[in-house]
Amino acid sequence: MNTFLLPDLGEGLTEAEIVRWLVKVGDVVAVDTPVAEVETAKSIVELPSPYAGVIEELHGEPGTTVPVGKPLVTIGDPAGAAYRQEERAGSGNVLVGYGTTEQGGSGRRRKPRSGISGPGSKTVSENAFSDLPRVPLVISPLVRRLARDAGVDLKTLTGSGEGGLIVRRDVEQAIADRLGSTGQTPAGQVVPGAAAAPGTPAAQVEARRAAPVGAGSAAASGGAAAALAESRTELPELRRTPMSGFRKAVVATLSRSRAEIPEATTWVDVDATALVELRESLRTATDPGPGLLALMARFVVAGLLKYPELNGYVDTEREELVQYDGVNLGLAAQTDRGLLVPAVGNAHTLTTRGLDAEIRRLTASARDGRLTQHELTSGTFTLNNYGSFGVDGSAAIINHPQVAILGVGRIIDRPWVVDGELAIRKLTQLSLVFDHRVCDGGTAAAFLRFVADAFENPASAFADL
Known part of the structure; x- marks a missing residue:
């Protein structure tokens, strides 16, 4: 089992956004088969696989930002000797930060997972982690970052996504459950809709928001977001688009x-x-x-x-x-x-x-x-x-x-x-x-x-x- 980590793309770039996958789970790839297009702050780059084998897991949906050195694709052992030979030989093509070697790369090896394919199998995500019950099912690095910043232990969560995948709403729910009525995260951030404890900095901020700005002004008890919505005659938002790198x-x-x-x-x-x-x-x-x-x-x-x-x-x-x-x-x-x-x-x-x-x-x-x-x-x-x-x-x-x-x-x-x-x-x-x-x-x-x-x-x- 090989895990293709997002390579160092040079020029001090620390992350890239997945634009689109060029393969899907179950596809057989050879060395140098393009597997994904990623967008950096500089340009769009097509990433070739440094390994040969079967695509077992794609770490993230299009639009997900992946830090350099984090998993991008998990590739299972090749189905035949021909793929293993090609992997050992390497292609000679090297992208900045990674390449193919005589040993087939330095990717992290994992114990082969059973039940990836076959009659009665569930989703790939379920089976891929079926023999690792202690490892939380988290694909998105954004979810991991959210949990880390809020001090949430992912091992304590039950994912609501497909195959038990832990998604963002699971982490947000865990934060809300832990907060109770305090209204503050460990970093002192106020969660919208939660009441701040009297006398805390969060309560003082809310009090200032609630104070009238001038004659005829509406109370901003819901914070800046509520005031903005009110100032725009309560029109619904059409869409929100995250900024690309x-x-x-x-x-x-x-x-x-x-x-x-x-x-x-x-x-x-x-x-x-x-x-x-x-x-x-x-x-x-x-x-x-x-x-x-x-x-x-x-x-x-x-x-x-x-x-x-x-x-x-x-x-x-x-x-x-x-x-x-x-x-x-x-x-x-x-x-x-x-x-x-x-x-x-x-x-x-x-x-x-x-x-x-x-x-x-x-x-x-x-x-x-x-x-x-x-x-x-x-x-x-x-x-x-x-x-x-x-x-x-x-x-x-x-x-x-x-x-x-x-x-x-x-x-x-x-x-x-x-x-x-x-x-x-x-x-x-x-x-x-x-x-x-x-x-x-x-x-x-x-x-x-x-x-x-x-x-x-x-x-x-x-x-x-």
């Missing part, structure tokens, strides 16, 4: 950006008619040519080389402004997982066609959830084409620790004065949000004007690159 990372980055960066914004309307015409002129019957985003990226990179203050970061510990020697151009990409910002590495060394190829590759990888941690974190400046959403402008948030982000709005036909005459032109808006610590408004405006001029006169700009 990726979403938590996004929240942390954006919150830090707002808290630390004194940002300023400047913008300009741009006649992009010549840019659109240049893009069309590069298209042939056999070659679609570089896309508009690649052309824009080429001019942005040139602008950053000319104004490197916007291509760096603030070293707050040493009180220094750092500028990079080169550009890793981040490109905001909307995906099913949310907004990702993969970076084109060494963008300053690529031609426009090279930029186009790399942009297309990164965009495809972002949508498939296959971006690497380096691609997601190496950007030095971000270009955001929010015009693809059909909007003209945006007050963007700088992608910390970068110091600037340039947004491009949609390109649409608008009236514009050309040589004293009114004409219909292709107009767009550029907006630059920058960290005022690294430069003043003059530098930011000069960079923005450089990019705008390149959009309006791309042929002339290319001649100077």
Whole structure:
């Protein structure tokens, strides 16, 4: 019996969320068979099995967060000698933190469990633990954590889940039973609906909640949640969605950006008619040519080389402004997982066609959830084409620790004065949000004007690159 533990996925990541299982209980797998997709704060990773055999247990439902080093899949001994031989041989494929070895890995061995399959058998979970009566049936690490934090001994509980599985409601019920009328957990947390003992800190908190805030205000005897429900005319909640590891990372980055960066914004309307015409002129019957985003990226990179203050970061510990020697151009990409910002590495060394190829590759990888941690974190400046959403402008948030982000709005036909005459032109808006610590408004405006001029006169700009 082998237990596949969630491997160390690198970069200091301590947990991952199960996105979906690629196998089910009873499936026979070989070494390196993909068994699960998990989501970290960086990307989605497909995990191959380091063992061969029969899937006996999946430790968690999709959406469960599993700490590194905790059980992910339990794999029974192979059904035949062929699987055992393959397990001993190993595949040579190694994911960070685990791999296959001549001994078939270092997974924890367990006594073989009887009754996994066969006539009259119950669920797999029941039979898998039938010979271990002292071990509580707990799959979810979240349930284990809840019990540990509240001081609940799982061995004393009888599970209400399938096959006697201990689920969250069992732990919550045990907490409520133990509390009785005290209304406090060992950590001093108040359980909603439980009465606090007079004179305790919990009772004082409840008293403050019950005090009227002002004339006509409703008593908040039920705490903040009840007050919130009342303020929203008692509308029922539609749904609650736990934050994924990726979403938590996004929240942390954006919150830090707002808290630390004194940002300023400047913008300009741009006649992009010549840019659109240049893009069309590069298209042939056999070659679609570089896309508009690649052309824009080429001019942005040139602008950053000319104004490197916007291509760096603030070293707050040493009180220094750092500028990079080169550009890793981040490109905001909307995906099913949310907004990702993969970076084109060494963008300053690529031609426009090279930029186009790399942009297309990164965009495809972002949508498939296959971006690497380096691609997601190496950007030095971000270009955001929010015009693809059909909007003209945006007050963007700088992608910390970068110091600037340039947004491009949609390109649409608008009236514009050309040589004293009114004409219909292709107009767009550029907006630059920058960290005022690294430069003043003059530098930011000069960079923005450089990019705008390149959009309006791309042929002339290319001649100077």
